[in-house]
Amino acid sequence: MMPLRKFAIHQPKTVAEASQMLADFGAEGRLYGGGTELLLAMKHDLLRYKHLVDVKTIADLDRIEIKDGALMIGGAATHRAIERSALVHRNLPVLTSMAANVANIRVRASGTLGGNLCFAEPHSDPATLLTALGAKVHVQRKTATRAVSISKVITGAYETSLADDEVLTQVEIPLPTSSQRAAYLKFQLKERPTLGLALVVEIDGEEINKASAVVGCVSVAPTQSEKANALLIGAKAQVAGQLSAAAEELANAADLIDDVEGSAEYKRHLIAVFLRRAFTEVSR
Numbered sequence: 001m002m003p004l005r006k007f008a009i010h011q012p013k014t015v016a017e018a019s020q021m022l023a024d025f026g027a028e029g030r031l032y033g034g035g036t037e038l039l040l041a042m043k044h045d046l047l048r049y050k051h052l053v054d055v056k057t058i059a060d061l062d063r064i065e066i067k068d069g070a071l072m073i074g075g076a077a078t079h080r081a082i083e084r085s086a087l088v089h090r091n092l093p094v095l096t097s098m099a100a101n102v103a104n105i106r107v108r109a110s111g112t113l114g115g116n117l118c119f120a121e122p123h124s125d126p127a128t129l130l131t132a133l134g135a136k137v138h139v140q141r142k143t144a145t146r147a148v149s150i151s152k153v154i155t156g157a158y159e160t161s162l163a164d165d166e167v168l169t170q171v172e173i174p175l176p177t178s179s180q181r182a183a184y185l186k187f188q189l190k191e192r193p194t195l196g197l198a199l200v201v202e203i204d205g206e207e208i209n210k211a212s213a214v215v216g217c218v219s220v221a222p223t224q225s226e227k228a229n230a231l232l233i234g235a236k237a238q239v240a241g242q243l244s245a246a247a248e249e250l251a252n253a254a255d256l257i258d259d260v261e262g263s264a265e266y267k268r269h270l271i272a273v274f275l276r277r278a279f280t281e282v283s284r
């Protein structure tokens with residue numbers, strides 16, 4: 001690792017100011033959250049920026065609140081803040097436990113949710129769970145705002161649909177109905193997860209009325225399959241008998257590859273094991 005090249009840090013007070021700075025700096029500037037990805041890549045000389053625009057000086061960008069039936073998490077909220085938020089725990093405990101298991105305490109203390117999603121590193125826990133929860137992200141470019149479904153944000157490994165001068169301001173997660181059950185499980189042997197699997201269902205007695213299964217980390221972006229979700233709907237006992245078929249559909253939809261984490265066949269096996277475990281958890 002080489003010493004960091006020289007760069008300047010800029011501290012905007014508003015999102016519009018940050019976006020304007022990014023537009024002015026062009027390819028020489030980048031947003032900077034906790035720096036856990038960015039500074040590492042810059043130390044390895046994989047990325048070079050002369051100007052870093054700090055999102056942490058923007059007022060309220062780390063706010064966590066309930067608004068209009070949704071949990072709103074600011075783009076600059078750290079994993080640790082999410083893990084420790086009583087509001088998150090009360091409303092979406094599955095998010096609390098996911099956040100508590102991201103990386104290590106040092107990364108969680110400075111790494112932000114916005115940085116995690118916008119870096120689009122394929123081994124992201126939040127991206128997988130938030131996709132299953134039907135989350136949206138709010139982004140702002142100068143004074144213009146838009147909301148994008150999370151499944152449309154990550155377009156590939158280290159690629160998003162956001163423009164270079166857009167700032168992720170908030171993640172919006174619909175509050176669960178009383179019949180919603182959610183599980184997020186991951187399998188991890190190294191620094192980052194080999195597999196993350198989220199299952200969110202609506203259960204009425206013995207009947208599953210709605211299901212959303214998402215697998216992450218096994219390919220470039222979180223994957224869903226309509227066919228898998230259809231097999232996860234119906235009487236619990238019937239769905240239990242269809243889990244292998246649903247896992248096959250999910251694995252077919254994910255573009256599984258052989259890599260240092262394991263072979264495509266191994267990942268297919270893990271999907272089946274973890275879908276079954278997640279089903280056991282949500283149908284208890």
Ligand SMILES: Cc1cc2nc3c(=O)[nH]c(=O)nc-3n(C[C@H](O)[C@H](O)[C@H](O)COP(=O)(O)OP(=O)(O)OC[C@H]3O[C@@H](n4cnc5c(N)ncnc54)[C@H](O)[C@@H]3O)c2cc1C
Binds near residue numbers: 037039111
């Ligand atoms: C050792 C290690 C272990 C890890 N383990 C896990 C793990 O188990 N699970 C997991 O999910 N992740 C893991 N990670 C990834 C970690 O979650 C991310 O590094 C962290 O969340 C990134 O946030 P940051 O604020 O540090 O981003 P930065 O490094 O500051 O920025 C990353 C990218 O996001 C952009 N960006 C930052 N904020 C915004 C914003 N608000 N709007 C638009 N663009 C923005 C930056 O311009 C940059 O391109 C691990 C990382 C490390 C180093």
